[in-house]
Amino acid sequence: DIQMTQSPSSLSASVGDRVTITCRASQGISNYLAWYQQKPGKVPKLLIYAASTLQSGVPSRFSGSGSGTDFTLTISSLQPEDVATYYCQKYYSAPPTFGQGTKVEIK
Amino acid sequence: EVQLVESGGGLVQPGGSLRLSCAASGFTFSTYNMNWVRQAPGKGLEWVAVISGSGDNTNYADSVKGRFTISRDNSKSTLHLQMNSLRAEDTAVYYCASRYYSSGSSLGAFDIWGQGTMVTVSS
Numbered sequence: 001d002i003q004m005t006q007s008p009s010s011l012s013a014s015v016g017d018r019v020t021i022t023c024r025a026s027q028g029i030s031n032y033l034a035w036y037q038q039k040p041g042k043v044p045k046l047l048i049y050a051a052s053t054l055q056s057g058v059p060s061r062f063s064g065s066g067s068g069t070d071f072t073l074t075i076s077s078l079q080p081e082d083v084a085t086y087y088c089q090k091y092y093s094a095p096p097t098f099g100q101g102t103k104v105e106i107k
Numbered sequence: 108e109v110q111l112v113e114s115g116g117g118l119v120q121p122g123g124s125l126r127l128s129c130a131a132s133g134f135t136f137s138t139y140n141m142n143w144v145r146q147a148p149g150k151g152l153e154w155v156a157v158i159s160g161s162g163d164n165t166n167y168a169d170s171v172k173g174r175f176t177i178s179r180d181n182s183k184s185t186l187h188l189q190m191n192s193l194r195a196e197d198t199a200v201y202y203c204a205s206r207y208y209s210s211g212s213s214l215g216a217f218d219i220w221g222q223g224t225m226v227t228v229s230s
Contacts, residue, residue: 001169032212032214032215034215034216034217036152038152043202043220043221043222043223044144044152044202044204044217044220045220046209046216046217046218049209049211049215049216049218050211050216053209055208055209055218056208056209085151087151087152089152089154089215089216090215091212091214091215091216092214093214094157094166094214095154095166095168095169096142096154096157096214096215097154098151098152098153098154099151100151101151101152
């Protein structure tokens with residue numbers, strides 16, 4: 001199975017900072033990658049699919065990039081409401097594996 | 108309104124069984140693949156199983172293969188997960204999820220989720 005490795009596992013940044021989370025696949029997955037946001041005690045929410053397509057209603061400060069094995073989720077200007085854990089998910093082939101998550105906090 | 112509502116969670120002893128359900132509404136249930144995803148307390152997301160819209164095709168995570176069975180009743184717009192031989196490590200919130208709004212492969216990028224149902228396996 002293809003493994004997904006996210007980094008960092010956690011980060012602390014100031015409001016307004018640019019935040020970058022990476023996800024690496026153990027094999028090429030084209031652009032079959034999604035990003036989710038899960039706020040504490042809440043259900044996961046899809047942010048980005050096909051590596052870079054923003055889900056409807058998601059703020060434009062979120063963006064995704066990458067193809068093949070290396071992917072990035074960027075928050076251009078961190079806001080207090082962005083405190084959450086972020087997960088990548090590959091869906092190139094079964095099983096649709098999730099990364100281990102990146103917890104984002106405000107400094 | 109598109110909605111998924113899980114039920115059936117609870118406390119069960121190791122080796123026991125439990126059947127989860129997910130009631131769907133607001134969309135043509137039979138045309139969408141449906142998934143179960145779980146999250147152990149304080150841990151990350153783990154995909155569990157998928158079933159095709161017709162119910163003819165299923166796939167499972169290795170961790171549950173042979174113990175869990177996913178099924179659906181399209182006449183009732185309901186998804187099920189039969190869980191047998193439960194272990195402590197199956198303790199988790201179980202979500203049903205699917206890709207509904209966005210186009211593309213239905214294997215992932217789940218954009219509709221239920222609120223989850225908690226399963227606790229303990230003696």
